[in-house]
Amino acid sequence: MQTLTMRTFTARPALRWLVPLAVLLVVLATFLATTRASAKAPLPEISAQDLLVKVADAKVDGLSGTVVQNADLGIPAIPGGSDSAGGKLTSLLSGSHSMRVWYGAPDQARVAVNDEYAETDVIADGSTVWTYDSRAKKATKTTLPADAKADESQRKAPAGAPQTPQDAAKEILAKITPTTDVRVDPEVSVAGRAAYDLVLTPRDSASLVKQVRVAVDGENYTPLRVQVFGPDDKVALDVSYTDITFGQPDARMFAFNPPEGTKVTQKAAPERKEPTAAQKKELQSRKAQADRDTTTVGEGWSTVVITKLPSDATGSSNATLKGFLGQLKPVSGSWGTGRELDGTIVTAILTDDGRLAVGAVGADVVSQALAR
Amino acid sequence: MSAAEADVLEGGPSTTTVRRGRALPLRFLRSELSIIFGRRRNVALLAVLAAIPVLLAVAIKLTSDGDSSGGGPGFFEAITSNGLFVAFAALAAELPLFLPLAVAAASGDAIAGEANQGTLRYLLTIPAGRTRLLLTKYVAVVIFGLVATALVALAGVVAGLALFGGGDVILLSGTTTSLLDGVGRLALSVLYLAACLAALGAIGMFVSTLTEQPIAAIVATIGVNVLMFILDQIPQVAWLHPFLLVDHWTAFGDLLRDPVSTDGISQGLLVALAYAAVFLTAAWARFSSKDITS
Numbered sequence: 001m002q003t004l005t006m007r008t009f010t011a012r013p014a015l016r017w018l019v020p021l022a023v024l025l026v027v028l029a030t031f032l033a034t035t036r037a038s039a040k041a042p043l044p045e046i047s048a049q050d051l052l053v054k055v056a057d058a059k060v061d062g063l064s065g066t067v068v069q070n071a072d073l074g075i076p077a078i079p080g081g082s083d084s085a086g087g088k089l090t091s092l093l094s095g096s097h098s099m100r101v102w103y104g105a106p107d108q109a110r111v112a113v114n115d116e117y118a119e120t121d122v123i124a125d126g127s128t129v130w131t132y133d134s135r136a137k138k139a140t141k142t143t144l145p146a147d148a149k150a151d152e153s154q155r156k157a158p159a160g161a162p163q164t165p166q167d168a169a170k171e172i173l174a175k176i177t178p179t180t181d182v183r184v185d186p187e188v189s190v191a192g193r194a195a196y197d198l199v200l201t202p203r204d205s206a207s208l209v210k211q212v213r214v215a216v217d218g219e220n221y222t223p224l225r226v227q228v229f230g231p232d233d234k235v236a237l238d239v240s241y242t243d244i245t246f247g248q249p250d251a252r253m254f255a256f257n258p259p260e261g262t263k264v265t266q267k268a269a270p271e272r273k274e275p276t277a278a279q280k281k282e283l284q285s286r287k288a289q290a291d292r293d294t295t296t297v298g299e300g301w302s303t304v305v306i307t308k309l310p311s312d313a314t315g316s317s318n319a320t321l322k323g324f325l326g327q328l329k330p331v332s333g334s335w336g337t338g339r340e341l342d343g344t345i346v347t348a349i350l351t352d353d354g355r356l357a358v359g360a361v362g363a364d365v366v367s368q369a370l371a372r
Numbered sequence: 373m374s375a376a377e378a379d380v381l382e383g384g385p386s387t388t389t390v391r392r393g394r395a396l397p398l399r400f401l402r403s404e405l406s407i408i409f410g411r412r413r414n415v416a417l418l419a420v421l422a423a424i425p426v427l428l429a430v431a432i433k434l435t436s437d438g439d440s441s442g443g444g445p446g447f448f449e450a451i452t453s454n455g456l457f458v459a460f461a462a463l464a465a466e467l468p469l470f471l472p473l474a475v476a477a478a479s480g481d482a483i484a485g486e487a488n489q490g491t492l493r494y495l496l497t498i499p500a501g502r503t504r505l506l507l508t509k510y511v512a513v514v515i516f517g518l519v520a521t522a523l524v525a526l527a528g529v530v531a532g533l534a535l536f537g538g539g540d541v542i543l544l545s546g547t548t549t550s551l552l553d554g555v556g557r558l559a560l561s562v563l564y565l566a567a568c569l570a571a572l573g574a575i576g577m578f579v580s581t582l583t584e585q586p587i588a589a590i591v592a593t594i595g596v597n598v599l600m601f602i603l604d605q606i607p608q609v610a611w612l613h614p615f616l617l618v619d620h621w622t623a624f625g626d627l628l629r630d631p632v633s634t635d636g637i638s639q640g641l642l643v644a645l646a647y648a649a650v651f652l653t654a655a656w657a658r659f660s661s662k663d664i665t666s
Contacts, residue, residue: 013660013661014661016656016657016660016661017654017657019653019656019657020650020651020653020654020656020657023649023650023653024650027646027649027650066633066635072610096610096613098635098636100633112545112629114626114629114633114636116446116622116625117446117447117460117464117544117622117625118446118544118625119544119545119546119629121545121546132545132546134544134545134546135449136449137449139546242635243635256546257546257548258546259542259546259547259548260453260540260542260548261453261542262546
């Protein structure tokens, strides 16, 4: 023991603790350096309008990558279990999800949602759409009508719609600039790629949405990330590629053969038929009714939409809805009583007499809109 | 002892020490391994680990009437179609508690066990130095973790193939591949999980240097493991999850995707490396400056 103390490091044993501390600091520094990495060289400046045009014109010859979605919308879980299709979908409203994406052509794509020890795949090869659920060992096969492609090309843009991307970009900007500050940040990095960030900042401070950022690849003009910021710059929604490779994926990715022991359900694609006169009439009357039942209060980002729900929607028979509403905070005001959903970027109040008020604003504003 | 020890600490130039040190590690490691694998407690743990896949396979064989309806925890639904999945299901089932328990038992015992039996000071008289002693003990713990994981997989493969047969393997993405490919993926899963458990072993080594009660060290290590699993289930601390060691353990399932999803696994390995580095150096700082009184 005596000689121990003679050596430098051992002269003061407490100094040894600096080693694990240094290792910890190196780990943290590496982590920060990799997550906060910014673009190596800023991209050339570009106006918001030019950027929108480039995005509209962008042609991607295929890509593969991983998309991670983080959502903190503050919406409570909807009961019904995660086994139901609805449960699977609504589970995307909260937490972190990772999916792998392959894209070959507009009608050739594959999305694989990675679950723990399980996977859900959607594969489209142009003529067939497969879904595969590894846990349930179930697959569905939807055969697309042979004329589906021709159909799409026949569908014309409605009259009055902008014809060129330039016009469209101009129109979009003209519509949103009165309420929104639009700028382009050329110095972001997403999935290791230099990108432009289209930053939309609502001018109205009453809105719960503080900022929307859409990152666009600096080379291919493919959207790489969408972020929505709520109060206190909290990220309410973040959908972004964590890695992306441009180039045609292996053709194998778009071929699917249901493995042995899989229950395959055949589904026919819904046929597109011209609606009959009676159907058209009913649609129109429904639309008119909906228009009468819906009012908006406020404008721009702080618009509150108030809808009178059809009486059957809030019927007491719907157990799922009842269970969901039971989780919400009861509120009351001069407009009556109801239940309030306090999301991160959205507030909704469902009154007991069946009116639904929704807005990207605080509860007080929604309540005021109802009282009007 | 002191000269050799100091030389190891300093990376000293004394040739005699170096030569003696070269010959020593293997012998030293062998004796450490014989201590770990000789403990009746550890042998019993290994037996339990190996029994679980067998139990699992028998239980599923007895209850399934040939129909392969889905459901159940990880990989259970695939067992009836291919016995190889007994091994994957067993790894998934033993991952939260049994495998960590084995590693905690070996690592928590490493230093505290010697201290408790009063053999630590005699051990320190061999010309190896405390750093080398600690490292050798850690390597033995890592080997024990690897053996435990491989044993679970092996017992699963044997029981599964005997009861359900082999054949082509259906991956999570719905791709069918050969049995050999499946076995290769199982081997990679075992290596990945052994690396993850090695990081837990480093935590166990650190705890073991803090106390002279081996049981306390084992319980504390298991406690840390369970605490991390609980935190990993709480959505309110989602920001913490990527930093938890256990959060990435289930990523071994990514090896069964087509193509293999490497994100989770590489993250898991990096986190494991970070934990191992921090806690091993902390164990070193504690152990090499500790007064050994027993």
